[in-house]
Amino acid sequence: MTTEAPTGEAAPQASSIGSEQPPSGDAPGQQRGKAAFVKLLRRLSEANVFVVTVLAIFSALVLGAILILVTTPAVLHSWGRIGSRPGAAFSTSWRTIAAAYSAMFEGSLFAPSAISHAVSTGxxxxxxxxxxxxTLVSATPLILAGTGVAIGFSTGVFNIGAQGQLIAGALGALFVGFEVHAPIGVHLPLVILGGAAGGAIAGFIPGVLKARTGAHEVITTIMLNYVFLDLLTYLLTTAPFQQPGQANAISRTMPSTAILPHLFGSTLRVNVGLLVALAVSLGAAWFTRRSTAGFSFRVIGLNPSAGRTAGMDVRRITILVLTLSGALAGLAGMATLSGTDFFLSTGYGGNIGFDAITVALLGRNRPLGVLLGSLLFAALITGGRYMQAYTGVDLDLTTVIQAIIVFFVATPALVREVFRLRDQGEGPTRILTKGWGG
Amino acid sequence: MKLELCGIRKTFGRLVANDDVDLTVEKGEIHCLLGENGAGKSTLMNVLFGLLRPDSGEIRLDGEPVRFANPGEAVRRGIGMVHQHFMLVPVFTVAENIVLGFEPTRALGWFNRKKANADIVRLSQEFGLDVSPDAIVEDLPVGVQQRVEILKALYRDARLLILDEPTSVLTPQETLALFAVMRSLATSGRSILFITHKLKEVLAVADRITVMRLGRVVGTTTPETADEKELASMMVGRSVELVVQKAPASPRATVLELRGLVVEDDRGLRVVDGVDLDVHAGEIVAIAGVQGNGQTELAEAIAGLRPIAAGTVRLDGRDLSSASPRDAIRAGIAHVPEDRQTDGLVLALSVADNLVLDIYDLAPFARHGSRDLATVKSNAGEKLADFDIRASDAEVPVATLSGGNQQKVILARELSRPIKLLLASQPTRGLDVGSIEYVHERIVAERDKGVAVLIISSELDEVLALGDRIAVMYRGRFTGFCDPSTGREQIGLMMAGVLDESAALAAGAAEGADPASSVTLSRGSVHP
Incomplete structure (x- = not known):
C-alpha cells in the first residue's frame, strides 16, 4: 500500500512529526494527558453513534406524523378548507398526531392517568x-434471537435463519415439555435447554455446510427457514406433537411444570423468560468483550485471513457461531412457547426471526445495543396495536416507523447530512453490512 | 508539457500533508519525486490529478494556471497517471483496455475495433512499447500490463505522465526496459514525473530529483551531484546505514528441511514443483524471484496455511507436512506474512490486541477462557518501547499506524515467543528507509540468536543485503543457489528463468557463453 489514501497518509505523518520533537515534549504528564484526550475523542465518537440513533428515531417519528396526516380523512378535509378556516386545519392536524402518539406511548409504557389513579387509590x-x-413480553424473544443474530453478524456470519431456528427451538422445548415428567425445578431448566438444543441443531446444519462445502449461509439459512416452517406444519398433524383428539394442526399444550412463571402476579404476563433474556444479553456482552472465544469470533469477523494466519480455525469458529446463534434463536422460541403461548400452531413465531435481524442492525451488533433496540421495537409494536384500537391509525404505520428508524440507523451519513452533524470518524468496525454476498 | 506546482498546501484537520510545495517539471524531463511513505508524495499527486483540492497554491501547465475538479479534467489537459496497482479490466483485450472510455466508433456507436487496433499498433511502435492489441490482459506478465497502462495514458494524449512506484512489480531486466521507454517518451517531448523510494533507480534514470519529507520539499538535486547515501539522508532527515551490518553466519544444525515439496495454488496448478531446501540455525536463506513464481505458496505451505500436495516439511526433525497454522505456530515458526494488512493484522483492532493475535488464548493473556486485558495492555506497553513502535496509545486501531510501524507490530508479536524459524515474506515491502533499516537489524539479530531465518523477497537489494545464502526461484523451482557475492546481473537472469545454476557455471567456465546468454536474455524479456 504505497499509494496512501489521504487519511492513510495522515497517521504516519502525525507519528513522525511527533518523533521530531525534542525529548522534553514527551514528558510523562503530557503523554498521559494525550492518552486521556484520545480516549475522550473515542468516547465522543461512540456518543456520536448514540446521537445518530436518537436522531434516527426522531426523524422516523416526524415522518410517521406526516404519514398520519396524509392518511387521515378528517385532516385532509380540514386542509381542503384551509382558505375559510385556517386555524382548524392546524388544530385538527395537531390533535390527530397528539392522539396517535400519546396512544402509542400509553399502549407501550403506561398511561399517566392510570398511574396516578393507582398511586392515589392503591x-x-x-x-x-x-x-x-x-412491551417486556414482546421484547423477550427479540432480545434472545437478536443477540444470536448480532453475534453472527459481528463474526461475519449472516444468519438469516433465526425464524427457522426459533421454530426448531420451540419444537425442542415442546418435546421436552411433554415427554419429560418432573417437578418444575428440574423440568423447566430442561425445557430451556431443549429450546436451546433445538435451535443449536438448526444452526449447526448451515454451519457445517458452510465450513465443509463453502455453501453460503445466507442462502442455506433462508432455505432452512422454509424447511422448519413446513416441518412444524407436518409435525403438528403427527403424533406425538399433535394435540390428541384434535383434527386441527395444533400442538399439545405445555404442562404446568414446563411453563415460565410470571414475575409479578398472575395477570401481568411478564415472566422468567425476560430474566433469561437479560442473562443472555449480559453473558453475550461479557463473551464478546472478555472471553477468548469471543475475541477469536471478532477477529474472524473483521479479517478471517489474519485470523487463519494467527492459527485460528475459521471452519470450527464458523460452525460454533452458527450453532450459538441458532441456540439463542431457539431460546426465543422456547420463551414465547413457555412464556405466553403454551402450544404451537402453523406459522408459529410470526415475524420475530426477521425482526431479530433488524434489531441486531439497530443495536449495531452489540449485545446491549440489541437489548435497547429490542425494547424500542417491542414498544412500537405494543403501542402500535393500542394506537390502532383507540385512534384508528393503522398498525402498518408502526411498521413504517420501524423501517424508517432502521433505514436511518443503517445510513448514518444521511442522518449527519440532514442534521448537519460533523463526521467524528467512525472506525472501520462500524461497517454493518461487511461480507454480504461474500 | 511544463508543469509548475507553486506553494501547494493541503491539510487534513490538524495535519499538514503538503506544506508550501513547489515543484517544476520541464518539458521533456524525467523528474523523480523521492520520499518516504507519508512524506506527502501521494497527496501531492492526488492534488495534481484532481482527486483532492489544495487549500492554497497554484498548478500551472505551460505557464497557464489550471484547476481540476476531477481526474477527468486532468486527463483532458494531458496528464496521465500510471498507478502502482494497475487499473485494467483483466478479461478485456489490450486494445479494449487502452481505448476504454474513449472508444473509436462507427455509425450508430458501434465499436470500431479495427481502428482501435491500428491506433495502438502505431502508438506502440512509436515508443517501442511492444504489445499485441488482441492479447487478453490477464494472460500477460506484469511488465507488459504496465506497458498497457502507459499506452492507455498515451492514447489519451498524455503529455505529462505520472508513474507511481512503477518498478515495484518488475524484474531488474523489465525495469531497464521501462527506463528505455521513459527515455524515449522524454525525447519525444513528454514530461515524466517518476515517484519512487528506490535510490538506485532514481540515480539511473532521473534528469532531476526532488526529495520530500514531512510534507515539505527538502531539496532538488541531480544524479550528477548526489549519491545514494546523500539522498537517503535527505529523505529520512538523518544519516542512514544503507548496508546491513552483519557478521559472517555461523550455521549450526538443520532446522527447516523441505524435501520434494509440491504445492498447488487455488486453481490446482503446481506452483511449487518439487523443492528441496535446508535452512540451518543461525543463517539467513533468502529466496529471490519475481512475484508469482511460487514463493507466496511456498511460504504458505511452510506456515501450514496451504496443504502440501507432495513432499515433506520438517522442523527440527518433526514432520509438519500436514500441520495446521496453529500447529506451525506452536512448533516455533514465526511468520511475517507477505500481505501484512490482509494476513498479518486485524486493522480495526487495537495495537494491543494485534500484539497477541496468535497467543491471545495462552497464559498470561488468558485464563480459563477469559482474557486478561490488563496483561494484554501492559504487554503492549513493553512492546511499543522494545520495538520502537510509534503509536499514540496501545488502544488505537492498528490501521492508524504507518506501514513501518504496522510491520513492527507484526515483528514484535512474532519475535516475542520462543521460535526456531523466522519465515518472513517481503518483510520490507512499501516501508520507508528508516523502517527497512530497523527491520533488517532485527532479522539479523534473530539469526545471531540462533534462529533459522528464511526470507522471501522480490527486492534484489534486500536479498543481497540479508542473505547468507541465496536461492533463486522461477516457476516453482529453484533455478540456483548462490552466495551474496554473485553479481546482480546473473541473479537477475536466474530470476527471469533464462539462466539456471548450471548455465551460470557454464557461463563462467566455458567459451562462447556470452552470445548464448544474450540470446536467452532477449527471449526472456519478451516472454518472461
Missing part, C-alpha cells in the same frame, strides 16, 4: 402496569 396497579409488561 388499586389498579395491574391495569397501570399492563402496557409495560406487554
Amino acid at each position: 388499586h389498579g396497579w395491574t391495569t397501570a402496569l399492563t402496557p409495560i409488561s406487554e
